[in-house]
Every structure is written in structure tokens, then in C-alpha cells.
Amino acid sequence: MRAVRMTAPGVLELTEVPTPEAGPGEVLLRVGAVGACHSDLHILDAAAGMFPTPITLGHEIAGTVETAGPGVEGWSSGDRAAVYGIIGCGRCRACLRGEENRCRVTPVGGIGLSRDGGLAEYVVVPASRLLHVGDMDLTQAAPLTDAGLTPYHAVELARPRLRPGTTCVVIGIGGLGHMAVQILLATTAVRIVAVDTSVAALDLAGRLGAHHVVQAGPDAVEKIRDLVGPPPDGADVVLDFVGAQPTLDTARQVVATGGQLLLVGLAGGTLPVRPVADEPPTVPLETDVVVPFWGTRAELHEVVALARDGRLHADVQTFPLAEAPEAYEALRRGDIHGRAVIVP
Ligand code: NAD
Ligand code: ZN
Ligand code: ZN
Known part of the structure; x- marks a missing residue:
């Protein structure tokens, strides 16, 4: 073969x-x-x-x-x-x-x-x-097993913070990220801020129903803070589907005090975690940092159910x-x- x-x-x-x-x-x-x-x-x-x-x-x-x-x-x-x-x-x-x-x-x-x-x-x-x-069309079924399952699992881990009226920043609207936007819309009532360098990816996020889109670049932190509030306020949850140095630096500067930062992307960046009293913290106080990996079989069952119901494509x-x-x-x-x- x-x-x-x-x-x-x-x-x-x-x-x-x-x-x-x-x-x-x-x-x-x-x-x-x-x-x-x-x-x-x-x-x-x-x-x-x-x-x-x-x-x-x-x-x-x-x-x-x-x-x-x-x-x-x-x-x-x-x-x-x-x-x-x-x-x-x-x-x-x-x-x-x-x-x-x-x-x-x-x-x-x-x-x-x-x-x-x-x-x-x-x-x-x-x-x-x-x-x-x-x-189900198998070209639809295949992406569910990772591009669907991994964001679903990350959203599950963040679910206690994803209360109605909270804000979730999604960085990287590619294979995983475009499924994340749909999973958030289907299973939560949060406001979604989609971030990507690519205009085409942001167009896709907008078509899928993201509430705000921000093009990544030198002023991304400022633009996201305009939407989620400046520190110590910020996004309740940040999902980083890139994991490069610029995205991790953006993520830690826009997450709220007491928020949650989920690092899914594997692009090789490093998140500094340094609690000190005499400088602004590298990660806000009381913030959870999570490194999700893929998901469980039970979660995949739920992802397939969402897709078969027409809520994930x-x-x-x-x-x-x-x-x-x-x-x-x-x-x-x-x-x-x-x-x-x-x-x-
Ligand atoms: P992808 O290439 O389909 O999507 C990546 C998106 O990120 C693209 O839209 C791209 O334009 C955007 N992007 C790239 N650099 C950016 C930047 N600096 N700022 C903003 N946006 C940027 O990739 P994918 O298949 O969705 O995978 C995403 C990442 O997640 C990869 O690193 C992959 O290895 C990782 N991954 C992790 C797990 C896990 O279990 N932790 C599972 C699957 C994939
Ligand atoms: Zn994968
Ligand atoms: Zn084991």
C-alpha cells in the first residue's frame, strides 16, 4: 500500500x-x-x-x-x-x-x-x-479526533471560569482554533476575542461567530486590553493555540488576575512565572497556568455528538x-x- x-x-x-x-x-x-x-x-x-x-x-x-x-x-x-x-x-x-x-x-x-x-x-x-x-462524512470526522478534541478538552478544563458574561481570548485560529471558537459558542455563553496574524483566519473566526477579532502584531496587547480591560482586569480565560514567544507574551499580559491561561500550542515559546513584590508580575496573581494535552475518549464521544448535531463543522x-x-x-x-x- x-x-x-x-x-x-x-x-x-x-x-x-x-x-x-x-x-x-x-x-x-x-x-x-x-x-x-x-x-x-x-x-x-x-x-x-x-x-x-x-x-x-x-x-x-x-x-x-x-x-x-x-x-x-x-x-x-x-x-x-x-x-x-x-x-x-x-x-x-x-x-x-x-x-x-x-x-x-x-x-x-x-x-x-x-x-x-x-x-x-x-x-x-x-x-x-x-x-x-x-x-458522517469522514473528512469531517477525522479533524474531530484532535482539532476538535484538543480544544474541547481545554474548554472542559477552563469550564468553571467560562461563566456567562466572561471573556475568552483565543489565539491562533487555525485547525484547532477554528474548532475552539465553535465549541465555545456551542457550550458556553462567553464573549470570544479571536487573535491571529492572518487576515483570512480572522475572517473565518468572524464568520464562525467570534465577537471580536484582533490582528496579532506589536500593538496586540493594547488592542486586546481595550476589549477585556487593563490589568489587574483582563480576559477570564486565554487559550493559546500557537505557543510561540509573542503569543505567550500576549497571553500573560491580557489574562485577568485570577484568570486561566491554557497553553495548547507547541511552537517553542517559554512562559516566565516569577512572583516578585517589587516589579509587575510576569503572570497575574491567582492565575492558573495549564498545559492541556489532547483529550479523553469520553470527551471525543461528546465532540462527535456535537458534530452529528450540526454544531461543530x-x-x-x-x-x-x-x-x-x-x-x-x-x-x-x-x-x-x-x-x-x-x-x-
Ligand atoms: P495551524 O497551523 O492550523 O494553526 C495555527 C494558527 O496560528 C494559524 O492560523 C496561524 O496564522 C496562527 N499563528 C501563527 N503564529 C501566530 C502568532 N504569532 N500570533 C497569532 N497567531 C499566529 O495549527 P494547529 O494544527 O491548529 O495546531 C496549533 C498548535 O497546537 C501547534 O503548535 C500544534 O502542535 C499544537 N497542538 C497541541 C496539542 C496538544 O494536545 N497540546 C494538540 C494538537 C496540536
Ligand atoms: Zn495533532
Ligand atoms: Zn497509563
């Missing part, structure tokens, strides 16, 4: 590999769609040894069951499913609570991260990772498998709006 693999650090190639077979408890899934997540670019850019090579990337997968391996119950050929990408150890305290995204044994284990992923015609996944999606640009490397280059250049989805 054809597969797009990271053959060495930084190298993404279309290759031919043997079609895998489902082992006990696994299914062979015919990939219907796989989202191109910005994290794949971070994986490609990571130092040698951080991720196994060669590996088929792609951790945002939806498809159709081709064959079920020995011992699999409840799934048969033709069933359509979204894939929960995390594979925790299943035995630690976090996994036993259903919080595999907090596994204390294999913290970033997953499909397309520590074993072959979905940028291929077929992928083998443990049957326990599948969720039914009914007749990914803005997708599709590419054939052979053009996956070009899709990732476009993502790197900032030329993808919403989510690029590869259709093998």
Missing part, C-alpha cells in the same frame, strides 16, 4: 509498504481521511531519537473497518469510525480513570506518534480506539495522499485555512 512516512528526521516521503494485518484485539481500518496537524511539523522538526523512524505519520484519522482481528467484538467490516489516537498504558491511575492523555507510563504514546499512523491507505489500530460516527481543504507533503508545506507557510485533510 502507499504510505506517507517520516523516513528520517525532517524527511516526509510517499513510499510503498506492505499492507499491515490486524493482530488480536486490533482492526485493519481503510483510511477515509486524515487531518494534517501542525504537531506533525513539530515531529518532523524534532531532534533525532525523539520519535521513531521510519514511521507513518497521521494521528487524526477516520475510516472504515476492513477486517477485525482475533477476539474483536462489536466491530465488523464496513463500520465507519473515528480513531481516538492516544494509547495509554491502560493500567496506571490516570488511565484507569479514563484520562489516558495523562498516562504516567507512556505520556505521548499514540497512533502516528509512537506507531504507524493514518497517512496511508490502511492503518491498524486497537479496536478499543474506535468510535462510531454513523454516516471543520472548515476543510482536501488533498490526495500523494500531495500530503505539499499540504504540510502549505501548512508551514500559513496557507491552510481551517484544516488540511488528506484523502488516501
